[in-house]
Amino acid sequence: MKRASIPSHADSPGRSQGRSGRHSRPFYRRPWLLAVLALLILYGVVVVYQTHKPLPPGVSFEGTVHYVPDGSLELLTDLTHRDASGGQQVEQQIFERMFQAIGNARQFIVLDMFLYNGYANKGQSYPPLSRKMTDKLIQQKKRYPELAAVVITDDVNTSYGSHDDPELELLKRAGIQVSITNVNPLRDSNPLYTAAWRMTAGWFGQHGKGWLPNKMASEAPDMTLRSYLKLVNAKANHRKVLITEKELVLASANAHDSSFYNSNSGYAVSGSSGLIGEALRTEQAALDLSRAGIRLPDAPPPAAAESAAQGTVGVQLLTEGKIRKHVLADLKEAGAGDTVWMGMFYLADRSVVRALLDASGRGAEIRLILDPNEVAFGNSKIGIPNRPVAQELANKSDGNIQIRWYNTDKEQYHVKAMLIAGPEGSVIHNGSANFTARNLDDLNLESNLRITAPSGSRAAMEAEAYFQRLWSNEDAPYTAEYGQYENDTVWIKRVLYRVQDLLGFTTF
Structure with missing residues (x-):
């Protein structure tokens, strides 16, 4: 009897089709590949949108040119330098002028300050600039209880949600409104990272008991991992502005103990209600980012002397x-x-x-x-x-x-x-x-x-x-x-x- 031949593996139709099927299997039949592709597309969409999205209302403001008398504009400078023998010399004008403006305020004070805390690295010691600012604000609020006082700042001062800032807590207890700016609506400055953060850790917030050393200031409370992840976004309310009904002080200086000796510059402008009104508008835009429900007052009408001045x-x-x-x-x-x-x-x-x-x-x-x-x-x-x-x-x-x-x-x-x-x-x-x-x-x-x-x-x-x-x-x-x-x-x-x-x- 003739023996039936057994096909070899190479000639086996089933095995050949199976092997061919694996090599030519369409990508849409591979769920893991579809998931990765979808994730990459979503990531790319987030990168593009978050770097090109419309700016929030009031951001990127271009004011009117206001003409003021030469004498109503004051250049303010802080200088730390060495004398001929190498000793440290400190000349400071900015915060003394801010404290003067706070003392002159009767209707409202709006302070927008990027760094506002007393934290430092271990072994470093600085004059208590942040506490002095806090005390000045609280004293003025106590003297004039009807005075509207608002402080706007950045969440760098809470190490991005890991802890409270003692200065801000004192202000709140004194009846001063405090708003920590939500910068998430702004465009992303570190998009390759921030897109991933928005898709993952950004959903979970930062608050909690910190357990990681604080690299911004070693004497500050520990930080949560989620706070570190937010820090890497490198976004900030970086302004340093003081507004009252009488004057505007705008500078490069922070009310921050570790920044006390920094050299800075700025200007104080008095007698321009139009400029004060525009400054209030820009600060209202910062408040609106956080949906804090705080409404700033209107600028006072121009005084007769201001209207008559030839700037x-x-x-x-x-x-x-x-x-x-x-x-x-x-x-x-x-x-x-x-x-x-x-x-x-x-x-x-x-x-x-x-x-x-x-x-x-x-x-x-x-x-x-x-x-x-x-x-x-x-x-x-x-x-x-x-x-x-x-x-x-x-x-x-x-x-x-x-x-x-x-x-x-x-x-x-x-x-x-x-x-x-x-x-x-x-x-x-x-x-x-x-x-x-x-x-x-x-x-x-x-x-x-x-x-x-x-x-x-x-x-x-x-x-x-x-x-x-x-x-x-x-x-x-x-x-x-x-x-x-x-x-x-x-x-x-x-x-x-x-x-x-x-x-x-x-x-x-």
Whole structure:
């Protein structure tokens, strides 16, 4: 009998089809692959939307130019420096002027302050600036119980929800309204990370008993893991503004003990109800982000003396992206015969860097005083972004852009100011905004003043005298030559700065 042949594995139709089926199985029949693809699509949609979504109402504000008398504008500066023997000298005006404004208030006080706490690293000691601010506010509220007092701040002061801030709790008990700004409605500054956070940990909040060491200040309470995850979003209400019915004080200084010795600058403006009204509008926009239900009062009507005053100095309130708009427009006008002065804690925005190079190419004299970025709130840094940016500006301008470093020790040169001085007048920018994408690209909440002052005015001369004093070391060694840190700017720092700037994974 003829033996039946048994097909080999290679010739087996069933096995061949099965093997072929596995290799050619459509992707839509693989559930895990569909899930991954859907997750990636969702992640991409979140990244795109959260970086391009409409801004909340009132954000990125461009105010009217209000003309005020030259004498109603006060330049305020804080300077920490060394004397000839190396001893520390401290000159401070900003918070004393804020305390004066608080003492003059009868109708309302609105304080918006990024850092407002007394925490520090272990072994560090600072004067109690935050408690002094708290005491001044509470005292004024007790003297005038009908006075409306509102404090707006950032949740950095609660370590992103891990604990209460003692200063804010004291204010609440005294009948002062407190709002911690919800920055989630703002566009994302660290989108590759924040999109993932919004899809996962962001749903669970931050409150709870902290168990991780607080890296922002070692003496602060421990943090929850969820608070750390929120911190990495790097979003903030970064403003430093005080508004009363009589005056506006806007500066770069925080009511923060560890920031006490920082060098800062700002302005106080009195007698402009229009400017005060616009400042209230921008702060109402910050309150509305949190849906706190707090309504700020209206600005008082102009006094007769204000209506009759013939102002010569223009003052304009700018917030968020409108700051960049005017900084770039003013730099575009700078050329031969103009001197551009800049004092800056962080200089990194690529459009500003290009504008400085272009202005130098048109013949403007550029002089920059920069923080060396060695320390930030008591923690060590490696010189990013200012050292790579300074090297780029010096090299690309063939040395025509002149740079000096502020002589810092354990404090910061925390100024955010620019002056363009020309033969017919000056333009001044000053406030809370560093010249970085995070501060100028509608990401953080920021407030600045743009001031136009005629040649020979007190406002123009005071601003130039401030920069000249530091540049030429008139009465103390405020600044050092550019070469002091030039050799520390190795290529890896340049690469790190550009990668951080591109991806948003920055500490600046």
